[in-house]
Amino acid sequence: MPKTPPLVLRIDGVTKRFGALVANDAISLDLRAGEILALLGENGAGKSTLMNILFGHYVADEGTIAVARDGGAPEPLPPGRPGAALAAGIGMVHQHFALAESLTVLENVALGTRPVWSPSLRLGEARARLGRLMAESGLAVDPDRRVGHLTVGEKQRVEILKVLYRGARILVLDEPTAVLTPGEVEGLFAVLRRLVAGGLAIVFISHKLGEVTAIADRVAILRGGRKVADRPVAGASRAELATLMVGREIAPSRRAPRAPGPPLLVLDAVAVPGERGRAGLDGVSLTVHEGEIVGIAGVSGNGQGALAALLAGTGPRPGGRATLRGAAIGSGPGAVMRAGIGRIPEDRHHEGVVPSLSIAENLAIESLGEPSVSRLGFLRWGAIRARARAAITAYDVRCPGPDAPIRLLSGGNIQKVILARVLDRSPRLILANQPTRGLDVGATAAVHDRLLQARERGAGVVLISEDLDEILGLSDRVGVMVRGRLSAPEPVEGLTLERLGLLMGGSPEERAA
Amino acid sequence: MIRFEPRARASLALIVGARLAALATAFALAAIPLAAAGAPVGRSFWLMLQGAGGTLFALTETLTRATPLILTGLAAAVAFRARLFNIGAEGQLYAGAMAAVAVGSGAVSGGPLLLVPLVLLAAALAGAALMLVPTVLKVRLGVDEVVTTLLLNFVVLLVAQMMLEGPLKDPMGGGWPQSEPILDQAMLPPIVERMRLHGGFLLGLLACVVAHVLMTRSVLGLRIRAVGENATAAAYAGIPILPTMLAVGALSGGLAGLAGASEVAGLKGYLTADLSRGFGYAGIVVAMVAGLQPLAVVPAAILVAGVFVGADTMSRTVGVSNYIADLIVALALVCVLVSGLFVRFRVRIA
Known part of the structure; x- marks a missing residue:
């Protein structure tokens, strides 16, 4: 075995400008066979632009990309030709999958590998090859199932298989863990380690430091379009990487001790039927006090959605019985909001905002009937805009202005708008459902600080999260959901990851039953 | 290699410019069949322009033809903004016309100040009522409103024919299937002397202004836009989906119903089964050309009406079938839809 594995990809001095914005500024990057390179950077740091240039979707203003075939010398890749990138063995798995839902796994994998006019997809041949690939990589999916029936984790496996099937030697994964449960992440990592052992080179795009240190051999950090670091992961601390990525030190959010107030939310043997294979609520009892954050951990699909x-x-x-300050919680979003519950939805793009409406309109949308927003059925535009400007300043929303459509904002900035909308109503209870999923370090810290401030002023918070660090860092007490049941919340002091993991897998008594 | 990069935002100049360029393209493309038919292209278009607006008569005829298109175009524009695809303006127009005739041909007596609003109100209510069932079916059961509203058009037209042979038939009509005439005091007054242009045109202009204010300034308008763009987020934010959709449906159906009242009580004076020359369907084209913007519905309707009126003149003079008007309108729709692509994306040729 040679001492340094052969070079497979060389990005040399790539610069890309969009008007005045320099999205990529003279970025150079090498990738060797058998290594996992983490490409780390905040949203807007230039990761996507660089990958789009690699795949020929954009043409670089300066710089070259060269790919080495079969251990040979790197040959330049013609710019702006996605077909050439594919032919050179570069494959990418996007965050949003590109699968035909009504076709089977096998058909999806074979799709596009045969000329359009060929009479047969030669599925028999494809099946044999796919079987070999699954055995080698450890990626197991039933080839005859329809993709529409697969879980998100399984769909991701199909996407990776598609790339491997096309003979890729460089695999680019764009935020692959954003959609996965902790268990699925472990499975993915095991597969990735097997794949690089077989000589594949992987670019792992992420902004989650924990994952980067867990899986990558080397990390390249982009900030503001520049490469600011390129170093082995071994020996790098997470704090160090975070500082490089953000450009300043991030103080971890600190939870000050605080005696909880009187009971606020009381759930007593609450039951909701499950639907579509997801657990409902099965006799859930929970008390949340004023000035208290209760974390709800658990593998996704165990009833968190119903809660x-x-x-x-x-x-x-x-x-x-479900009561808030002694009064039964009504049904319907309007009744719940009037009762004093502020809601941060799990899927901020789907449930949280209306993309083409402006930031100001999205901020006003929960209080349309209220005198602060409308009078006699007409919108008070002056007040709405003034409120939007104040929120943009107070929450540090990076945007062109209150009238910009909210779809132009990054996920972190959209989440800040949602936070402003929720917290400006001074809710007594805040439902924070995966409040930092997909957010970068800076935005995550901002969200955490706001939730802790709300706790300071006496609000109760129900924090549903799959990020166990977040749960342990913010919560006063932690409960775990398994199959629609909630464990009795335990004080976070003395709670370990091991104990949480045990609870998430179902307690031993229950497993025996 | 041509690639499309999404634009962050488009300026008003770009939006308007792209639309004008699309219309110019539509006319340029229409020149090809004109030339193939042996007509002098330049002279044909000049004749069209003359026929659509060269004289006071031509201009008022164009505006008269534009009147129902403004109302049905607005009906489509308002509904489409809420993703309520009301294809039933044709039927709602006939429902409105029947209601106008039922109320305005002698059943109620009174002066113009009573009868004109009453006729308009009856027509709007009839159109709105017709839209309620498809709206409820869509929101509650997910029944495709394109199918239900489209099929209701044929139902309503058959009902109208039945009524014209029965209860609404004019006993003095010499056996023709036509309704009793609208009373003089229930008619919309003409607005240019000795011309056919009538108060329905002003009603259309007013409706566009009101709809614009409603969509941009009112709580209901914001609700409509929110539900249309992302119903899940709208519901999450506490916006009641069914009432909002019912309001949109009633508004849209009511506007199409007004188009019917405007035609019988402004132009024809009585109802026949050929009252509408596809105004309900042409309204969809008008709405798309207007980019679903209420204020842009007026120029879009006048443009489409001008093409039809001008093409009549042109075809008489140069001997080309006036189907060329349908062709131009269809080309305009396609070109405007394509131009939307250039507004949303920046095209780069590498």
Whole structure:
């Protein structure tokens, strides 16, 4: 075995400008066979632009890209030709999958590998090859299932198989863990380690430091379009990487000790039927006090959705008793909001905002009937804009102005707008459902600080999250959901990751039953 | 290699410019069949322009033809903004016309100040009522409103024919299937002397202004836009989906119903089964050309009406079938839809 594995990809001095914005500024990067390179950077740091240039979707203003075939010398890749990138063995798995939902796994993998006019897809041949690939990589999916019936994790496996099937030697994964549960992430990492052992080179795009240190051999950090670091992961601390990525030190959010107030939200044997294979609520009892954050951990699909829907007012009327300050929680988003619950939805693009409406309109949308927003059925535009400007300043929303359509904003900035909308109403109870999923370090810290401030002023918070560091860092007490049941919340002091993992897998007594 | 890069935002000049360029392209493309038919292209277009607006008569005829298109175009524009695809303006127009005739041909007596608003109100209510069932079916059961509203058009037209042979038939009509005439005091007054242009045109202009204010300034307008763009987020934010959609449906159906009242009580004076020359469907084209913007519906409707009126003149003079008007309108729709692509994306040729 040679001492340094052969070079497979060389990006040399790539610069790309969009008007006045320099999205990529003379970035050079090498990739060797058998290594996992993490490409780390905040949203807007230039990761996507660089990958788009690599794939020929954009043409670089300066610089070259060269790919080495079969251990040979790197040959320049013609710019702006996606077909050439594919032919050179570069494959990418996007965050949003490109699969035909009504076709089977096998058909999806074979799709596009045969000329359009060929009479047969030669599925028999494809099946044999796919079987070999699955055995080698450890990526197991039933080839005859329809893709529409697969879980998100399984769809991702199909995407990776598609890339491997086309003979890729460089695999680019764009934020592959954003959609996965912690268990699925472990499975993915095991597969990736096997793939690089077989000589594949992987570019792992992420902004999650924990994952980068867990899986990558080397990390390249982009900030503001420039490469600011390129170093082995071994020996790098997370704090060090975070500082390089953000450009300043991030103080971890600190939870000050605080005696909880009187009970605020009381759930007593609440039951909601499950639907579409997802657990409902099965006799959930929970008390959240004023000035307290209760974390709800658990593998996705174990009833967190039903709990969130109950508190958001979007779910069916539950069995059992659910009260807020002694009064029954009504149903419907309007009733729930009037009762004093602020809701941060799980899917901020789908449930949180209306993309083509402006920032100001999205901020006003939860309080349309209120005198601060409208009078006699007409919108008070002056007040709405003034409020939007204040929120943009207070929450540090990076945007062109209050009238810009919100779809132009990054995920982190959209989340800040949603936070402003929720917190400006001074809710007594805040439902925070995956509040930092997909956000970069800076935006995550901003969200955490706001939730802790709300706790300071006496609000109760129900924090549903799959990020266990977040759960342990913010919560006063932590409960775990398994199959629609909630464990009795335990004080976070003395709670370990091991204990949480045990609870998430179902307690031993229950497993025996 | 041509590639499309999404634009962050488009300026008003770009939006308007792209639309004008699209219309110019549509006319340029229409020149090809004109030339193939042996007509002098330049002279044909000049004749069209003359026929659409060269004289006071031509201009008022164009505006008269534009009147129902403004109302049906607005009906489509308002509904489409909420993703309520009302293809039933044709039927709602006939429903409105029947209601106008039922109320305005002698059943109620009174002066113009009572009868004109009453006729308009009856027509709007009839059009709105017709839209309620498809709206409820869509929101509650997910039934495709394109299918239900489209099929209702044929139902309503058959009902109208039945009514014209029965209860609404004019006993003095010499056996023709036509309704009793609208009373003089229930008619919309003409607005240019000795011309056919009538108060329905002003009604259309007013409706566009009101709809614009409603969409941009009112709570209902914001609700409509929110539900149309992302119903899930709108519901999450506490916007009641069914009432909002019912309001949109009633508004859209009511506007199409007004188009019917405007035609019988402004132009024809009585109802026949050929009252509408496809105004309900042409309204969809008008709405698309207007980019679903209420204020842009007026110029879009006048443009489409001008093409039809001008093409009549041109075809008489140069001997080309006036189907060329349908062709131009269809080309205009396609070109405007394509031009939307250039507004949303920047085209780079590498």
